[in-house]
Amino acid sequence: xxxxxxxxxxxxxxxxxxxxxxxxxxxxxCGENFYSGKNYEHRRGWVLERLRALQGVFAVDxxxxxxxxxxxxxxxxxxxxxxxxxxxxxxxxxxxxxFALPLLVARYRAGQTGTVAEREQAQIALWRERLQDxxxxxxxxxxxLARRANAEDGCKGRF
Numbered sequence: 001x002x003x004x005x006x007x008x009x010x011x012x013x014x015x016x017x018x019x020x021x022x023x024x025x026x027x028x029x030c031g032e033n034f035y036s037g038k039n040y041e042h043r044r045g046w047v048l049e050r051l052r053a054l055q056g057v058f059a060v061d062x063x064x065x066x067x068x069x070x071x072x073x074x075x076x077x078x079x080x081x082x083x084x085x086x087x088x089x090x091x092x093x094x095x096x097x098x099f100a101l102p103l104l105v106a107r108y109r110a111g112q113t114g115t116v117a118e119r120e121q122a123q124i125a126l127w128r129e130r131l132q133d134x135x136x137x138x139x140x141x142x143x144x145l146a147r148r149a150n151a152e153d154g155c156k157g158r159f
């Protein structure tokens with residue numbers, strides 16, 4: 001029986017993890033599709049481009065990768081010490097590279113917050129956790145790839 005990733009990941013036990021993600025519905029990630037004759041080799045670049053972008057945002061190092069025709073393998077190292085060393089402003093900058101900042105956080109960043117409650121809603125501690133989280137890293141990678149591939153294939157749903 002499968003177990004949730006949060007039950008399997010323990011940075012105290014090991015910071016290194018081997019992750020595999022495969023395509024569904026007989027979709028091709030890259031390479032030649034024997035059934036349709038289409039070539040999807042350009043998608044390999046999508047994976048590498050996104051990995052580079054995410055590695056610059058998250059406290060996750062990509063140690064090794066392999067991109068196959070319908071799946072990919074990643075060996076990742078989670079670096080909680082690096083995330084702990086980031087200032088609040090650096091956490092907000094990194095988060096903003098992937099997601100829009102809420103209005104209260106933008107006000108906090110500009111020094112325009114007046115109450116303690118507004119500062120607490122900035123969620124910086126939560127973002128620091130998420131920027132070192134394996135699940136959040138994989139979600140950011142997979143969702144981006146699925147959106148691009150689905151747009152190219154003219155379909156919806158999981159890729």
